Amino acid sequence: MLLARILEEKLASLYRAGAIHGGVFLGRGQEALSVSVGSNLRKGDIFAPLIRDQAGRMAFGDTVLDTLRTYLGSQLGSMRGRDGNIHRGRPREGYYAMISHLGAMIPAVCGALMARRMRGETGVVGATCLGDGGTSTGAFHEGLNVAAVEKLPLVLVIANNQYAYSTPSNRQFACADLIDKAAGYGVASHRVDGTDLSACLAVLGVAVRAAREGGGPQMIVGDLLRLVGHGEHDDASYIDPRLKASPLGRDCVKVAESFSIEKGWATAEEIAAWRAEAKKEVDATAAKVRREVSPDPGDEEWSAISDTRLADNFLEA
Amino acid sequence: MITYLEAIRAALDKALADDPRVFLYGQDIGSFGGAFKVTKNLAAKFPGRVLDAPLSEDAIVGVAIGAAIEGMRPVVEMQFADFSTCGFNQIVNHAATLFYRTEVPCPIVVRLPSGGTSGSGPFHSQSMEALYAHYPGLIVMTPGTVEDAYSMLLEAIALDDPVIFCEHKFLYNHLKAEKLPGQNLPVGKARLARHGRDATIVTYSAMVHESLAAAEELTGDGYEIEIVDLRTVKPLDTDTVLASVARTGRLLCVSEAFPWGGVSAEVVARVAAEGFGLLDAPPQRLNAKDTPVPYHPDLWTAHRPTASAIASATRRLLEM
Ligand SMILES: Cc1ncc(C[n+]2csc(CCOP(=O)(O)OP(=O)(O)O)c2C)c(N)n1
Ligand SMILES: [Mg+2]
Numbered sequence: 033m034l035l036a037r038i039l040e041e042k043l044a045s046l047y048r049a050g051a052i053h054g055g056v057f058l059g060r061g062q063e064a065l066s067v068s069v070g071s072n073l074r075k076g077d078i079f080a081p082l083i084r085d086q087a088g089r090m091a092f093g094d095t096v097l098d099t100l101r102t103y104l105g106s107q108l109g110s111m112r113g114r115d116g117n118i119h120r121g122r123p124r125e126g127y128y129a130m131i132s133h134l135g136a137m138i139p140a141v142c143g144a145l146m147a148r149r150m151r152g153e154t155g156v157v158g159a160t161c162l163g164d165g166g167t168s169t170g171a172f173h174e175g176l177n178v179a180a181v182e183k184l185p186l187v188l189v190i191a192n193n194q195y196a197y198s199t200p201s202n203r204q205f206a207c208a209d210l211i212d213k214a215a216g217y218g219v220a221s222h223r224v225d226g227t228d229l230s231a232c233l234a235v236l237g238v239a240v241r242a243a244r245e246g247g248g249p250q251m252i253v254g255d256l257l258r259l260v261g262h263g264e265h266d267d268a269s270y271i272d273p274r275l276k277a278s279p280l281g282r283d284c285v286k287v288a289e290s291f292s293i294e295k296g297w298a299t300a301e302e303i304a305a306w307r308a309e310a311k312k313e314v315d316a317t318a319a320k321v322r323r324e325v326s327p328d329p330g331d332e333e334w335s336a337i338s339d340t341r342l343a344d345n346f347l348e349a
Numbered sequence: 350m351i352t353y354l355e356a357i358r359a360a361l362d363k364a365l366a367d368d369p370r371v372f373l374y375g376q377d378i379g380s381f382g383g384a385f386k387v388t389k390n391l392a393a394k395f396p397g398r399v400l401d402a403p404l405s406e407d408a409i410v411g412v413a414i415g416a417a418i419e420g421m422r423p424v425v426e427m428q429f430a431d432f433s434t435c436g437f438n439q440i441v442n443h444a445a446t447l448f449y450r451t452e453v454p455c456p457i458v459v460r461l462p463s464g465g466t467s468g469s470g471p472f473h474s475q476s477m478e479a480l481y482a483h484y485p486g487l488i489v490m491t492p493g494t495v496e497d498a499y500s501m502l503l504e505a506i507a508l509d510d511p512v513i514f515c516e517h518k519f520l521y522n523h524l525k526a527e528k529l530p531g532q533n534l535p536v537g538k539a540r541l542a543r544h545g546r547d548a549t550i551v552t553y554s555a556m557v558h559e560s561l562a563a564a565e566e567l568t569g570d571g572y573e574i575e576i577v578d579l580r581t582v583k584p585l586d587t588d589t590v591l592a593s594v595a596r597t598g599r600l601l602c603v604s605e606a607f608p609w610g611g612v613s614a615e616v617v618a619r620v621a622a623e624g625f626g627l628l629d630a631p632p633q634r635l636n637a638k639d640t641p642v643p644y645h646p647d648l649w650t651a652h653r654p655t656a657s658a659i660a661s662a663t664r665r666l667l668e669m
Binding site: 119123338 | 372397398402403405407408409410411412413414415416417418419420421423435438439442443445446447448449450451452453454485486488508509510535536537584
């Protein structure tokens with residue numbers, strides 16, 4: 033969580049320095065919820081993270097190195113320059129690569145879970161994340177419904193961060209509470225204070241276990257506030273200052289740090305040392321990645337088709 | 350005798366029997382056997398592998414993609430091609446991009462019961478091959494014979510890439526063959542449906558048969574028309590088209606789809622670019638009209654190319 037925070041701070045500074053092509057979309061303020069998803073999954077599970085899931089991605093096995101390679105367009109990154117930033121993954125390892133279209137990963141995770149079941153695998157969980165805005169898509173509705181009909185071990189985590197880009201919740205949905213949506217599909221639901229790491233870990237633990245043990249799909253709504261712009265280009269001037277001052281506006285990293293100190297799990301000095309160590313790793317990795325090769329258009333395999341029997345037919349475009 | 354529809358069922362049956370990774374997913378395809386009965390009896394024969402889906406085209410394709418990532422070979426049935434627009438996002442943005450982005454192939458087949466039948470109207474008649482062919486990463490098949498319906502569907506399932514399989518509803522029960530083929534042409538290869546010397550008609554799917562009837566009619570005037578059945582519109586077998594145009598010097602491209610852009614425009618563009626010198630007359634196109642597909646049989650018959658409309662267009666081409 034701390035490493036994700038520090039890595040994202042680096043991404044922001046690289047963006048400001050003009051070192052990153054395209055957008056940078058950060059998860060500041062959402063690390064506690066996100067990391068709780070990744071850390072409650074295990075090898076063999078499926079995870080389809082979304083925009084603000086750097087922390088969850090790393091808990092599931094993504095690295096500082098591959099993150100930086102993807103953002104900086106290194107040929108050595110998992111996406112080889114063909115896609116960038118948050119649109120990365122290693123589907124063969126159960127770590128799915130999101131498409132931008134919000135909600136679209138839900139049915140894909142459902143299909144993955146159906147495939148695992150057909151092959152006789154048990155005890156698998158598939159988790160995916162979404163924002164409050166994403167709950168308004170048709171894909172959310174269709175996906176959650178399929179999950180319920182098929183009684184799939186799907187864990188859907190909604191980061192209810194009060195805005196979808198600039199759109200506030202009262203222009204996004206009219207149900208009293210986002211969690212009400214789950215009942216309509218026959219899906220179990222959980223709510224959690226998304227700024228509180230220990231609460232998030234506990235609730236995700238319960239939800240993931242319920243899914244794993246045959247309890248069907250689980251929807252979790254974590255309430256929190258996005259502490260950055262929608263992307264680094266956005267000053268987020270539309271965010272209501274009263275929300276910032278409310279408990280929703282707490283910084284989950286600070287909350288977790290104070291809690292750890294209070295419990296005697298770590299001292300302020302130790303936390304400072306972890307930060308310094310994380311920063312060192314991130315800085316060194318960024319320096320290395322910036323020297324790596326970019327994809328070469330001359331060497332690029334300009335084909336979107338995998339079947340080699342057909343490759344010739346497509347060369348004529 | 351076996352119909353085009355039965356050939357599709359036979360291919361699904363064989364694929365399910367031969368490959369445990371194959372499963373079918375779509376609306377009403379289970380014990381009911383599908384809106385057209387293509388999957389009749391398959392659910393009973395292959396328990397747990399012919400699954401009724403909710404009325405959710407986006408989720409149906411999304412499910413297929415996730416299952417394909419996990420190593421399965423899902424075959425999706427859209428109830429009608431027209432409803433695939435509700436699954437369009439998953440097809441063109443997810444399935445089509447997956448291999449290019451992640452190096453993980455996406456071996457799904459989306460079956461589209463396509464094309465017009467009398468009385469079906471604007472939302473149960475569309476030909477959507479051009480829309481999907483536009484997207485990199487998709488293969489688009491448009492079988493026009495019983496043999497192709499069978500062997501191409503098996504190929505579609507065997508391919509590692511997402512395939513849009515446009516099966517023509519009009520041909521379902523009209524078209525019959527003696528038996529199923531053993532071997533067939535490779536994927537992406539066009540077929541000479543008729544040999545000729547005076548003009549080439551390039552077409553596919555149900556329009557192959559309208560064009561054959563038109564060519565028959567023109568023999569009365571002493572013309573021999575060559576007909577190229579594209580079989581797959583993507584990849585597009587430009588070589589076979591050019592070879593035919595080299596023999597005849599004249600090209601008419603016929604499709605049942607809307608006229609703006611599309612397969613016929615692509616064929617004409619390629620022939621103009623790569624075979625301009627082969628042409629003795631400007632290449633021509635004949636498509637459906639630029640309106641939604643009308644309901645009334647009289648309007649519908651005038652909306653799409655028929656044998657007599659194709660014969661007239663060919664006569665005009667021959668006189669140019
Ligand atoms: C289907 C779709 N429509 C529009 C967009 C453009 N878009 C990207 S992020 C975003 C806002 C998302 O809000 P929310 O789901 O609440 O997630 P958050 O950004 O707050 O984490 C929009 C509209 C998109 N990616 N997908
Ligand atoms: Mg939001």
